Amino acid sequence: LGSLQVQAAETIRFGTEATYPPFEFLDENNELTGFDIDLAKAICTEIKAECTFNNQPFDSLIPSLRYRRFDAVIAGMDITPARQKQVDFSMPYFENSASFVAAKTKPFKSADDLKGKAVGVQNGSTFQTYMIDKFEKQGVTIRPYETIQNAFLDMTNGRVDAVFSDTAVANDWLLERGEGDYGHLGETIRDAEYFGVGYGIAVRQNDPLKERIDNALTTLKKNGTWQAIHDKYFPE
Ligand code: GLN
Incomplete structure (x- = not known):
């Protein structure tokens, strides 16, 4: 007893809308890619979880998050006061206009x-x-x-x-x-x-996942990963 514990890796299910280059899109091999996707994967690596992605219409993402179809939304989504009545957001991860x-x-x-x-x-x-x-x-x-x-x-x-x-x-x-x-x-x-004041990753209200995502984002900004992903999709 207690000698062998096999723990299945946690899975974080992301919702997105994959026709939004350079943030999320399907590449020539029909693989989901983009700034947001790389960032989400880096966050999952950081918090030692597996990432999965659900692709569906943009206006259905917040309702589906609330219905627990997935755990987080990354979709070039602005952090707005109106949305903050329905979901919580990570810290801003990209400046928008x-x-x-x-x-x-x-x-x-x-x-x-x-x-x-x-x-x-x-x-x-x-x-x-x-x-x-x-x-x-x-x-x-x-x-x-x-x-x-x-x-x-x-x-x-x-x-x-x-x-x-x-x-x-x-x-x-x-x-x-x-x-x-x-x-x-x-x-x-x-x-x-x-x-709002930039894009955020949406999670359900009061979900402790927010803090873990924020901690990961802070690390990824400090250690150059955020910048490397940025430069990959916004070269020059
Ligand atoms: N940034 C816009 C919003 O948050 C549009 C995002 C999108 O279409 N994926 O509403």
Whole structure:
């Protein structure tokens, strides 16, 4: 008795939405990869757990977390006061801002010119809420998409005039698919009430997992792992 104890490794199940490069996406071999995925794996290594990932629509991630379908969400998710009523967040792990993208040929100079135009957003995102609150009354049509990639695609097809999303994701799209024909419309926007103070990993309220994730993040920032993951997905 007590001589041999075989302990199964703990598993931390993450929920994500894998069409959000460079944070989470499927590579050419259909493997889940990205900044968030590498970071989650590094956190799991740090706390000596196994990681698994569930891929599902962005607007279902918080409800599924609350229903215990998984234990944490890493999905380029802004730490906002509204979400903090439903879940707890780790410390911020990535600085965020919001950007409009539009064709360079469009006669828009700034977001004020979007009156009467249609703007694509990710369904369930902070961008959707911001657009509804700040632009809908001014006659801007807000089109929610299941994935931001489809919003960008519809912009290239002329079905929406602009896309409003995370600056880092917009930049990735501009670089990979924009072919020089699209660019930022106006300045990037930082508004803590809507977009919080960076991305966080969501866990259920009062789950002690939060503290373990925070401790791991502190270590990964100190020991250079966070920076190495950053430089892999944001080279230069
Ligand atoms: N950063 C945005 C949010 O938190 C969008 C995230 C996403 O679409 N994956 O709502």
